[in-house]
Amino acid sequence: MSQRAPTTHVLTGTRIRERRLALSRRQADVARAAGISPAYLNLIEHNRRPVGEELVQRLAEVLEVPSEELAEGREEARIAALREAAARLPDAARGLAPELGQTPEFLARFPGWAAVLVATARRSEALERQLVALSDRMTQDPYLLTTLHEVLSAVTSVRSTASILSEGDEVSPEWRARFHANLNEDSLRLSTTAQALVRYIDSFETDGAIFTPQEEVEAWMAAGAPPVDEADDLASDAARAMAQEHLDCAAADRALLPDVALAEVAAAEPDPLRIAARLGRPLDLVMRRLAALRPWRFERAGLLVCDGSGALTLRQPAPGFPLPRPGDSCPLWPLYQALAAPQTAMAHLVVAPDGRRFSTLSHATRSQPDGTGGPVLTRAQMLILPAEAGQGAGSEASIAIGPACRICPRPDCPARREPSILGMR
Secondary structure (H helix, E strand, C coil): CCCCCCCCCCCHHHHHHHHHHHCCCCHHHHHHHHCCCHHHHHHHHCCCCCCCHHHHHHHHHHCCCCHHHCCCCCCHHHHHHHHHHHHCCCHHHHHHCCCHHHHHHHHHHCHHHHHHHHHHHHHHHHHHHHHHHHHHHHHHCHHHHHHHHHHHHHHHHHHHHHHHHHHCCCCCHHHHHHHHHHHHHHHHHHHHHHHHHHHHHHCCCCCCCCCCHHHHHHHHHHCCCCCHHHCCCCCCHHHHHHHHHHHHHHHHHHHHCCHHHHHHHHCCCCCHHHHHHHHCCCHHHHHHHHHHHCCCCCCCCEEEEEECCCCEEEEECCCCCCCCCCCCCCCCCHHHHHCCCCCCCEEEEEECCCCCEEEEEEEEEEECCCCCCCCCEEEEEEEEEECCCCCCCCCCCCEECCCCHHHCCCCCCCCCCCCCCCCCC
16 A cells, blocks of 8 residues: 655645646646656655655756755645644634644645735734733833833823913912923923833834843844843843843953953864863853854854753854744753753754754853852753754764744654644654
């Protein structure tokens, strides 16, 4: 019995059929040009026969399309988005029971409608998150409450002063001048506060809004970490405090390990552990400075930092590294292994679901900032670098990782804590 290819990909045969129909080509003509029989092409188009790379290349030439456009496995992200849209159906619509098994077929046959459905689902999710965020901030956000109180205070003061000036002519010129000055000062205060309030509300009413202080800080870092007072990405007081703390820590690290000294040693030594030994500096400091300075050999470096609970406190991923939204992560990241072995440098090769390989170096430290009677705090760091071509290929030592269980396509992960919305078998 012939075996069908996994239905978690848009199948090659489906791609070939849709491309042929889009060109209004007859099956017999395409088969003849590709050097196969029409019956065999019919089986291929119905995903009942495997297609080798050479045949895919010939069919791609006949159908006037790059061969990679016909290959399987290029639509996982769109399939995941469609499945996620179905998973987020409201309770009232659960009875619709979408045919999740036909998701790849639907995507191949109707890519335009699939894109509309995904965009609508994401828009709906964004609106829901905005509504929840706005409701929470209206009732709990101290910055918003304080600003609204400041606006009301300024309005009351302006109204009181204007009332005094308009009700009587007995006000002496000296007091009238004072009232005018107060009126001008309160008006300026009201204008400044109102503008700040509008900017703050606008920051979480737009599409793709940032919903946590950590996301604000990450957007600020991606924008080049401009001065905190000038950063439009930092709308909340919490984010501004976190950004300032990040700048202060970066300045302290730079004072302990200047750019010139680090760049000189890193140019000759690719191993961060040996760099630390040559410079006589702690490894965690060297890892942070390499990720911040990114000298030669480390231009694409990323850095993840977590506290003892495993919560990520800094997310600066390397390009292509699978990173989820804040609050979630993959338990197989070597970062978390380092928590169990403080002061030990742990090097691992990790493999993302799309096959990309990364070289990681993880290291954890412990401290007691409140003295011997205080708690022991643990922090782990993981330096991430894209692996060189061929590095770790076929190695059993590499670790298969993902972003987070909910959106990870790996079917047999031993650390899975919830089913994937990708529906891998």
